[in-house]
Amino acid sequence: MPTVASPSPAEDALETGATASIVGYRLRRAQLSVFQKFHAVFEELKLRPAEYSVLVLIADNPGRKxxxxxxxxxxxxxxxxxxxxxxxERGLVERVPSANDRRANALHLTRAGEAFLAHARAVHTAMEDELVARLGGAQARDRLLALLDRLT
Amino acid sequence: MPTVASPSPAEDALETGATASIVGYRLRRAQLSVFQKFHAVFEELKLRPAEYSVLVLIADNPGRKxxxxxxxxxxxxxxxxxxxxxxxERGLVERVPSANDRRANALHLTRAGEAFLAHARAVHTAMEDELVARLGGAQARDRLLALLDRLT
DNA sequence: TATTGTTATACTCTATAACTATA
DNA sequence: TATAGTTATAGAGTATAACAATA
Structure with a gap:
């Protein structure tokens, strides 16, 4: 009796135990999966992950260079x-020449940019809520973030 | 009295709370950090993460296409x-034309490939041990992998 | 018809060097 | 001298289409 039970066809699967236990490998697969979800959800808004994070950071820190x-x-x-x-070019962000340092551009959201970001934030929150649910709740999310912090 | 205490120079830091709570963002930063460590450690072996995973998978599944x-x-x-x-080309892997299916190449490690991988595995284990220590032990590592699984 | 390995190609992301205008 | 923004460019990583040989 080789194994307990293997009813399905099963072809013949590869031995992946060694790679499956690698932290970096699993981290990469999870990150790719989450980013694929992001791309799917934000396709209609034509917004990439980096662009979203830039809009958020400008909104929370207006006038920075x-x-x-x-x-x-x-x-x-x-x-x-x-x-x-x-x-x-999409009318979401303004580059305002800085008053005190004429080399620098101060970044601001436009009115349209603020409205757009409000929508994007709502879409993102819905996506994030789904992720947190998959993780098993807010506490599980916090445990994950704490563990990720130790790797960063 | 504005805040409790801020003794150091501190310039003036950006408000990053919104991005810092995003699972995908933190996942990406942690993954980049771990991969940077990988690149640094494996520079002498001239081996990228994908190449290492391929060698491991061939070693554990010789003859697959x-x-x-x-x-x-x-x-x-x-x-x-x-x-x-x-x-x-580096003499680590062989592509053997498959006997039963002449379209396919069966992959094997060469003798040199096995010796090389043995060394790479040792280097990788040391790196992984350091990561696990940073996480707080084997149990913490397992909790992380379990959480990452839910996102994949 | 479908699959295996292959080539060609393109697009994104990332990294470095060098320029300009200011400081 | 150093810094802010910019341009050009090169290297990875990844994606699709199409082909020859074989199933």
Whole structure:
């Protein structure tokens, strides 16, 4: 008697035990899964994860310069230029030349940007609620975030 | 009296509370951090995360065809070609034409590949042990993996 | 007809160097 | 000299389409 029971066809599965126990590997798979969900949900809004985080950070820190926002999100300032440019072209973000430092651009949301973000935040909250439910509740979410913190 | 105490210079930090509570965002930062560590540790072995997982999977499932290994790791078979080709050129992997299906290549590690992987596994175990210690022990690691499973 | 490995190709994300205008 | 924003560019990683050989 080889195993307890294997009723289904089952083909012949691969031995994946060694990879399955790797923290980095499992972390990557979970992150890809969550981001795929994000892309599916935000397809209608044409908004990528990085763009959403930029809008949120500008809304919560109006008037900061590009370098500050970029650095806080781990985005190189060279790559941040294109990202902000796209948001500006869509009328969501304004680059206002700074009064005291004429090298810097102060970032603000436009009226349209604030309305758009309000909608995006609602969509995101619904997605996040679903994730938290899958995790088993708010406490489970907090335990996950605490564990992730130790890896960062 | 504005706040309880803020002795250090502190510049003026950004408000990041909204992004900090996003599961996907924290997941991505943690994954990037772990992968950066991987790259640093495996620089001397010239081995990327995907290549390491391929070697492990071939070692644990010798004789399987490319498509099977690629699919198990979520790698498109078109992209898998280049990856395996690199490992073959380094003398770590063999592509043996399958006896029963002449379309397929059966994958095996070479002698050199097995020796190399033994070393890589040791290096990886050391890295993993350090991660587990940071998490707070094996139980904490298992709790993390269980939570990540629910997101995948 | 379907599958295996392959090539070609394109798109995103990320990283570095170098320029300008200001400080 | 150093910093802010910018441009150009190159390298990964990933995605699809199409082909030849074989099933």
């Amino acid at each position: 590009q370098t500050e926002i970029a650095e806080a999100l781990g985005i190189k300032r060279a790559n941040f230029v294109t990202l902000v440019h796209g948001l500006e | 490319q498509t099977e290994i690629a699919e198990a790791l979520g790698i498109k078979r078109a992209n898998f070609v280049t990856l395996v080709h690199g490992l073959e």
